[in-house]
Amino acid sequence: MTGSIAAHSIVEPSRVTKRIAGALVILYALVSMVPLVWIVLTGFKTPPDSISYPPKILFEPSLEGYVNLFTTRTRQTPDFIATLPPAETWYGRLVRSRNMVIAGPSKYIPRYINSLIIGFGSTFLAVALGTLAAYGFSRFKVPLKDDLLFFILSTRMMPPIAVAIPIYLMYRELGLTDTKLGMILLYTAVNVSLAVWLLKGFIDEIPREYEEAAMIDGYTRLQAFRKVVLPQAATGIAATAIFCLIFAWNEYAFAVLLTSGDAQTTPPFIPFIIGEGGQDWPAVAAGTTLFLIPIVVFTILLRKHLLRGITFGAMRR
Numbered sequence: 001m002t003g004s005i006a007a008h009s010i011v012e013p014s015r016v017t018k019r020i021a022g023a024l025v026i027l028y029a030l031v032s033m034v035p036l037v038w039i040v041l042t043g044f045k046t047p048p049d050s051i052s053y054p055p056k057i058l059f060e061p062s063l064e065g066y067v068n069l070f071t072t073r074t075r076q077t078p079d080f081i082a083t084l085p086p087a088e089t090w091y092g093r094l095v096r097s098r099n100m101v102i103a104g105p106s107k108y109i110p111r112y113i114n115s116l117i118i119g120f121g122s123t124f125l126a127v128a129l130g131t132l133a134a135y136g137f138s139r140f141k142v143p144l145k146d147d148l149l150f151f152i153l154s155t156r157m158m159p160p161i162a163v164a165i166p167i168y169l170m171y172r173e174l175g176l177t178d179t180k181l182g183m184i185l186l187y188t189a190v191n192v193s194l195a196v197w198l199l200k201g202f203i204d205e206i207p208r209e210y211e212e213a214a215m216i217d218g219y220t221r222l223q224a225f226r227k228v229v230l231p232q233a234a235t236g237i238a239a240t241a242i243f244c245l246i247f248a249w250n251e252y253a254f255a256v257l258l259t260s261g262d263a264q265t266t267p268p269f270i271p272f273i274i275g276e277g278g279q280d281w282p283a284v285a286a287g288t289t290l291f292l293i294p295i296v297v298f299t300i301l302l303r304k305h306l307l308r309g310i311t312f313g314a315m316r317r
Helices: 015-044 064-070 079-084 090-096 108-139 145-154 160-175 178-203 208-216 221-232 234-250 253-258 266-272 281-301 304-311
Strands: 069-076 101-106
Touching: 015 281, 064 069, 064 090, 064 108, 064 281, 069 090, 069 253, 090 101, 108 145, 108 178, 108 221, 108 234, 108 266, 108 281, 145 178, 160 178, 178 234, 178 253, 178 281, 208 221, 221 234, 253 266, 266 281, 281 304
Parallel strands: none
Antiparallel strands: 069 101
16 A cells, blocks of 8 residues: 555544534524514514504603503593502503503413413423333333333324314313313323433433442442432433423413413513504513423423533433
C-alpha cells in the first residue's frame, strides 16, 4: 500500500456548517416564540388595542385584561356611577373608567385549581402505575406479553372524540360526570399506555445484574426495585411525567363533554370569556398566559431529565 486513509468515527463539521446550523436553530426558536410572545403582549393591551388593525406593537400597557379575567362586571350609567362612593382599589377605578362596576369574582381561579388537581393527580397515578407495569413487562415472563403491550398501545390509537360519547354514558351511570375523581381516573387511563411504553424502554436499559447483586446482598425484590431500579429510571420517569402532564393539562374534548361546573378545567373555560361586545381578547390572552406557567415551570425543573430521557439512553450494558 502506498498510503493509508485515517478513519474517524465522528466527522467534525466545518465552521460554515456550524454557522448554518446555528442560524437555523435561532430562526426556528424565533418563529416558535412569536405566538407565545404575542399572547403575553396581548394580555397587557386594552380591548381596543387588541383588535386594532394593523396590529399594534407599541402600546401603552394596561392590566385591564387581568382585571377582566378575575372579575365579573356589570355596565352602569354614568349617573349611577357618580352616586357611588369612590373606588378603594386601583382595579375598581379601572373598571369605573369603563362605566362598569365589579359584581364579583370570576370562575377562572376555581377552574385553574381544578386543572392543577386533575392534571398533577392523573400524572402521578399514570406514572406510578406505568412504572410498575413497565417493570413487570421488562423483568418477568408475562404470558402474551407482546399482545398485551399492543393492546395497551391500541388504546391511544383512537381520537378522544371517538370514545367520548360511550365514556359520557358510562360516567353518567356511575355518577362520575363533572367530578374531579372521574377526570383523574379518565386521564390516568389514557396516559397509562404512554407511560408503560416509555418506561419499559428505560427499564430495559438498566442491567439486571444490579438487581441480582442487591438481592444476593439480602434485598427483597421490592427493595431492589425501590432502591436500585427507581433511581436509575429517574430520567425516564421525569420525561414520562412531562408528557403525561402536557396531555392532561391541555386536554379539551373530554373536559368539554364531561364537565360543566364543579370539575371544569381551564381549557374549556378560556374560550368563553366574554367581554363587552364579544370576545374579551386581553382577558383570554391573560388567562392563556397564566395557564402556561405551571407547564413551563414543571418542564424547566425537569429539563435535564427530559433532554436525556428523549434519547432513551438511561443506561446501557
